[in-house]
Amino acid sequence: MAIEVRVPTILRVYTGGQKSVNAEGDTLQAVITNLEVNYPGIGGRLLDDSGLRRFVNVYLNDEDVRFLDGLNTSVGEQDAITILPAVAGG
Amino acid sequence: MLEISRDLVDQIVRHARADHPDEACGVIAGPAGSGKPNRFIAMINAARSPTFYEFDSADLFTLYKEMDERDEEPVVIYHSHTATEAYPSRTDISLAAEPGAHYVLVSTRQSGQNEGPYEFRSYRIVDGVVTEETVKVI
Numbered sequence: 001m002a003i004e005v006r007v008p009t010i011l012r013v014y015t016g017g018q019k020s021v022n023a024e025g026d027t028l029q030a031v032i033t034n035l036e037v038n039y040p041g042i043g044g045r046l047l048d049d050s051g052l053r054r055f056v057n058v059y060l061n062d063e064d065v066r067f068l069d070g071l072n073t074s075v076g077e078q079d080a081i082t083i084l085p086a087v088a089g090g
Numbered sequence: 091m092l093e094i095s096r097d098l099v100d101q102i103v104r105h106a107r108a109d110h111p112d113e114a115c116g117v118i119a120g121p122a123g124s125g126k127p128n129r130f131i132a133m134i135n136a137a138r139s140p141t142f143y144e145f146d147s148a149d150l151f152t153l154y155k156e157m158d159e160r161d162e163e164p165v166v167i168y169h170s171h172t173a174t175e176a177y178p179s180r181t182d183i184s185l186a187a188e189p190g191a192h193y194v195l196v197s198t199r200q201s202g203q204n205e206g207p208y209e210f211r212s213y214r215i216v217d218g219v220v221t222e223e224t225v226k227v228i
Contacts (some may be wrong), residue, residue, distance in 0.1 A: 088144035
């Protein structure tokens with residue numbers, strides 16, 4: 001079961017330049033674990049000790065997973081995941 | 091070097107003045123690979139703060155989806171400083187995530203919401219390294 005994951009420019013260094021990759025898993029956590037296996041290093045850019053990094057936004061289809069179940073959000077093969085770094089600063 | 095039209099500079103400054111003393115933020119999109127900013131998109135500062143800005147998460151998704159559909163990229167990412175100089179803060183540097191973008195900083199510290207002097211400067215921010223660049227208004 002492959003789920004499409006759209007990767008932002010700054011993380012394409014891990015995906016060999018690909019804008020979109022396939023991953024497997026039935027929750028967001030499992031998808032990220034699977035991404036890390038195939039694209040080592042990417043997991044640490046998405047997660048820290050407390051979970052999803054504060055300034056990384058992850059969307060299931062068009063919904064921010066923070067408004068769903070966060071890393072426990074269920075995903076299926078019809079779903080697309082989009083990763084976007086926050087545009088933020090001081 | 092950033093080449094940008096007078097009209098776009100004016101729109102950024104107008105937005106920065108209107109939102110003073112909170113920080114204003116937005117994007118100027120342009121055709122992917124062109125380096126030419128041409129579509130002005132004012133964003134809401136979800137933080138509504140004089141010392142911080144952040145695009146609303148849903149607005150961010152819509153913005154990137156639209157740019158993708160139009161084969162555009164964020165050529166300029168701008169925000170204002172309202173009490174300090176137009177130079178990237180430590181937070182700006184650590185959160186900068188578009189190595190291909192021109193980061194434009196406007197400071198409204200001198201004139202606030204009023205007409206008057208302002209600072210308008212542009213930078214590249216790549217891997218934590220800030221490089222100021224010339225702004226050429228065309």
